[in-house]
Amino acid sequence: KLEKKSKEITLLKKQTSNHAEITQSLLTTFDLNKLLALILENLTKGFNLDNAYIYNLEGSETTGILRCVATPGVISLKGIDRLTISFLEEEEIISLTLKNHLPLVIEEAGKDKRCSPGLLxxxxxxxMLLQTLYAHGKILGLVIAGNNQKKENLTPEEVERFSTIVNQAGIALENAQFYEKIQELTLHDELTGAYNYRYFYPKLREEMRLASRYRQPLSLAIIDLDDFKRYNDTNGHLAGDSALKQITQILVNRLRKTDVVARYGGEEFAVILPVTNREGAKKILEDLRKEIENYPFSGQETSKNLTISAGISTYPYDAREARELVEAADKGLYQAKNKGKNQICVYSQTSP
Known part of the structure; x- marks a missing residue:
């Protein structure tokens, strides 16, 4: 009896130690992709289960949908469409789990009338083992884990450990989502919503590394609003702020999703154009220049339209380092200003 008791105590100590390690790793991981992978690993390998699904709840627990964001081998924050669960009120086992916030064990799903054929x-x-992802009074989603075929029944201790990990995962996911929102705010300009200077340089270096690896050109444009101080003085600072926001929207809407728009300074913007040569960049910027010149900015009282000037530099022809590429684009902008503004100039080392 003493030997049996000793083994039980040893096992309990090991489980307690493992639980502490799992909790520590979950609560100190703020990258959502890594966190989801970590949760999946602990739910499958930790309990010798064949598969697991992590779902985000979009909408209410009765009329919303559950969008799967992680299963072993696939993690997608946008959702894995083929695994979406809709019409939650019609899925009895799902509705029951979302309402109770407690783990629900299904030993033989094929014989359980609460499990619809579609869900199976x-x-x-x-x-199956199901439990709500829950944190601070809010339902975040649902975890479903289990085996493809019937194995030994899960013990009450295993169900309790599973539940503890899911509860910790809910808190960890909420923390990671909050952290991501904070990071997002620190990398965006407060007024325009464009990326800011802090984001711009690391992103430019990253895109230049990719351009180098795949031997593709990359162009950079530095854009400046012509006579913006006069525009502010004439129309007021509120109109000036509005114009900056509208220009940001024009840039974002007209450029590709792979292009990057950043507010570089007061009335300056930087645009990173991956896989774009000089000629392509010149055409893109000319189209933008014409659209802005003819755009009816709200709050504009003067008949003189707002215009832009821009300088373009291209990797690897004009520079091989990020700062040098910016300097080259700046020189192109200087050339555009000297030519009378409302111009797009491609940087040339031979130009004055």
Whole structure:
């Protein structure tokens, strides 16, 4: 009896130590992709389960949808469409789990009338363990884990450990989402919503490394609003702020998703154009220049339209380092200003 008791105490100590390590790793991981992978690993390998799904709840627990963001081998914050669960009120086992916030064990899903044929076909699990992802009074989503075929029944201790990990995962996910929002705010300009200077340089270096690896050109444009001080003085600072926001929207809407728009300074913007040569960049900027010249900015009282000037430099022809590429684009901008403004100039080392 003493030997049996000693083994039980040793096992309990090991489980307690493992639980502490899992909790520590979950609560100190703020990258959402890494966190989701960590949760999946602890739920599958930790309990010898074949599969697991992590779902985000979009909308209410009755009329919303559950969008799968992680399953072993696939993690997508935008959602894995083929695994989406809709019509939650019609899925009895899902509704029951979302309402109770407690782990629900299904030992033989094929014989359980609460599991719809559609859900069984979607998940392909015969033995299931479901629990709500919950943090600070808010339902975040749902975890479903289990086995493709019936194995030994899960013990109450295993279910309790599973529940503890899911509860910690809910708190960790909320922390990571909050951290991501804070990071997002620190990398965007407060007025325009464009990326800011802090984001711009690391992103430019990253894009230049990719351009180098794949032997592709990359162009950079530095854009400046012509006579913006006069525009502010004439129309007022509120109109000036509005114009900056509208220009940002024009840039974002007209450029590709792979292009990067950043507010570089007061009335200056930087645009990173991956896989774009000089000629392509010149055409893009000319189209933008014409659109802005003819755009009816709200709050504008003067008949003189707002215009832009821009300088363009291209990697690897004009520079091989980020700062040098910016300096070259700045010189192109200087050339555009000297030519009378409302101009786009491609940097040339031979130009004055």
């Amino acid at each position: 076909k979607l998940l392909r699990l015969e033995q």
